[in-house]
Amino acid sequence: MTSRPSSGAGIIAADNALAGNRHIDIPQGAEMWRIEPDGGQELAAVFRGHDWHAVVSASGAVQ
Numbered sequence: 001m002t003s004r005p006s007s008g009a010g011i012i013a014a015d016n017a018l019a020g021n022r023h024i025d026i027p028q029g030a031e032m033w034r035i036e037p038d039g040g041q042e043l044a045a046v047f048r049g050h051d052w053h054a055v056v057s058a059s060g061a062v063q
Helices: none
Strands: 016-019 022-025 031-035 041-048 051-054
Touching: none
Parallel strands: none
Antiparallel strands: 016 022, 031 041, 041 051
């Protein structure tokens, strides 16, 4: 699956993606998860409007 380049913050700004030669719309509320080397999982962003919105941790830091 490919998409537009990252915005620089590690978040891809796109409302559709390309899988092979087929465009796929990204649904509202879609989630992007970060998988850690130890197997841990962390929610990184949620798709709203036309953009991915980074999830902020309890400490206030953007993950």
